[in-house]
Amino acid sequence: MNILISSTSGEPIYAQIVGQIRQLILQGELVSGTPLPSIRLLAKELQISVITTKRAYEELEREGLVNSIVGKGSFVSGADQEFIREQRLRIVESRMKEIIEESKLLGIDFAEITEMMKLLYEEEDKE
Template identity: 40%
Template sequence: MLIHVSQASPKPMYEQVVEEIQRLIVAGEMEPGEMLPSIRELSKELTTSGITIRRAYQELELIGFIYTRKGKGSFVSALSEERLSRWKMEQVREPLLESVLRAKELDLNQEQFQNLINDLWQKTKRQE
């Protein structure tokens, strides 16, 4: 499993692990029912403590991305399209809200802001 984490990041390691596993699941790189590495395996691979990975797995289970079977391991949950769509919107909402507030601070109007979003959307579309 390709999880990218950084010791230099200001984000706690367990949050980075949660975000990376969510990304892999949403991108379809991990299938429903697929077994995750054991806590010991992943902590060794990422050179972090087992407590960190356990906390990440607990968080993922709490939000419904994985489930755990005692003595068997942790597995990817089957998520509905509605749940995946809701998660994607949640990921974009906070940074977008920050951008809207910043635009208002700088006295941009709604039309200017929407034009900026549309322009950026088109530019990134061309780069795909």
């Protein structure tokens, strides 16, 4: 598992870990039952505090993406496809909110946003 931490990002380190592991799970790169590195091993690999990795794993567990078993470790949960779809929809909605906020700051109206989205969507289909 390749997790990259950015020291220049305004996002806390634990949130960067959560986001990257969440993305790997939702994209299907980490499947149900896949063991995650131990908290200590991940902390060592990333050269960060054990407390930070523990917080990240706890957040993933709260989201239902990871199950932790005392003495055995943390594993990708067996969440069903509908649950995973709901998680991915939450991510899309969050990103859309960011786009809307930025667009309003720039004075871009709804018609322009939808036209931009349509063009980008159709462009992706061609690739």
